[in-house]
Amino acid sequence: MLPHAEMVHWLFATGILFVGLCLLCEAIVGQEVWRARPWRKYLWPGVAFGMGVLLWPVMAFFTNSSIHMYAHGSWAEVLMLAGGAELGLVHGRLTSPLWRLTWPLAFAVTGTAFIVHEQNSWLFARSAFLHHLIGWTFVIGALVPLALVLRPRSVVLQACMALTIVSVATMLYTDRDVAPVFDHLSPLAGAPHR
Amino acid sequence: METSLVHEIPVDAARRSAPRARAVSLIGPVTVAVGVIWGILQPYRLTILHPRGQGLWWLVAEPPLLVATAGVVFALVVAKPLLADLEKHDAAAR
Numbered sequence: 290m291l292p293h294a295e296m297v298h299w300l301f302a303t304g305i306l307f308v309g310l311c312l313l314c315e316a317i318v319g320q321e322v323w324r325a326r327p328w329r330k331y332l333w334p335g336v337a338f339g340m341g342v343l344l345w346p347v348m349a350f351f352t353n354s355s356i357h358m359y360a361h362g363s364w365a366e367v368l369m370l371a372g373g374a375e376l377g378l379v380h381g382r383l384t385s386p387l388w389r390l391t392w393p394l395a396f397a398v399t400g401t402a403f404i405v406h407e408q409n410s411w412l413f414a415r416s417a418f419l420h421h422l423i424g425w426t427f428v429i430g431a432l433v434p435l436a437l438v439l440r441p442r443s444v445v446l447q448a449c450m451a452l453t454i455v456s457v458a459t460m461l462y463t464d465r466d467v468a469p470v471f472d473h474l475s476p477l478a479g480a481p482h483r
Numbered sequence: 484m485e486t487s488l489v490h491e492i493p494v495d496a497a498r499r500s501a502p503r504a505r506a507v508s509l510i511g512p513v514t515v516a517v518g519v520i521w522g523i524l525q526p527y528r529l530t531i532l533h534p535r536g537q538g539l540w541w542l543v544a545e546p547p548l549l550v551a552t553a554g555v556v557f558a559l560v561v562a563k564p565l566l567a568d569l570e571k572h573d574a575a576a577r
Contacts, residue, residue: 296544303549310510310557317506318569325568332561462546 294351295416295466302461304340308333309455316447330379338372341365360406367395386441392434400427412473415465423460426453504569511558518551 292300311333315323324330344365352358371391377383403424409417430453437446467481468474474481522529529548530541 290539292540292544296540299544299546299549302546303553306514306550306553307557310514310553311561313510314507314561314565317503318565322565322569322572325572326564329561329565462550 291350293466295464297347297351298461298464301340301343302458304336305454305461306458308336308340309451309458311336312451312454313448316444316451324379331376334372334375334379336372338369338376341368341370341372344368356406356408360402363398363402367391367398371395386438389434389438389441393431393438396427396431396434400424400429400431403427409475409478412470413475414473414478415463415468415470418470419460419464423457426457426460430457501569501573504566507562507565507569511554511562514554514557515551516554518547518549518554521550522547 315333342365344361348358348361348365352361371394374383374388374391378386378388401424403420407417407420407424411418411421433446433449433453437443437450440446465481467479469481525547526532529545530537531545531548534542
């Protein structure tokens with residue numbers, strides 16, 4: 290009854306895409322208009338926090354090794370931390386802008402976990418390629434939320450943050466459990482199931 | 484000198500011409516279009532086209548449909564009220 294791992298990736302990609310679109314809109318209209326309705330300011334931080342919570346069952350039901358469990362557990366923790374900190378900031382409970390450092394932390398931890406827990410080389414299979422690509426995207430992309438801590442009003446940086454997240458969603462959508470990448474598929478990966 | 488041409492730009496036209504409003508109103512439809520184009524290019528990823536014998540998850544998790552759904556939800560839930568707020572904000576600023 291459990292879905293394939295690739296399906297879980299697609300469902301998370303949808304949540305990540307939605308967050309990216311919200312961030313893009315916020316960058317376009319500005320914070321004042323975006324927060325004109327109270328519910329909207331909680332929207333994308335709430336979705337991010339919710340995805341962090343949902344990563345726990347993913348960790349429990351879909352990990353088949355210790356290193357996978359640590360990776361998924363660390364994503365759940367840092368996503369809940371960053372989403373929760375953002376919720377606290379928009380609500381006014383948290384006032385120090387330094388709480389926004391939780392985002393570069395989340396990016397760096399996520400990227401490192403992606404790279405470390407992928408044991409195969411880039412061209413082993415599509416999922417291996419995507420693990421390396423997403424990992425490095427997060428590690429390098431961590432510079433964007435870090436720069437946003439220093440220049441929170443920069444529209445260019447806000448748009449970069451949104452597009453980084455949309456690009457991660459795109460990569461997750463292309464994931465398959467067993468599929469070739471650039472015509473490469475290791476015989477050790479198994480047979481593509483559809 | 485008077486002319487029979489337009490004297491006043493209608494509010495709707497002014498809103499449409501505002502680049503920010505146009506950008507916001509395009510995000511949802513563009514996302515839906517991406518999902519539809521993806522479905523046309525890779526129809527085998529749409530199990531809804533051949534649903535017989537498919538399990539629940541194969542019918543629920545169809546990436547092109549998920550992208551299109553995200554676009555629809557975004558357009559209706561986020562972009563539509565946001566455009567109204569943007570219009571109000573611009574009107575108040577005038």
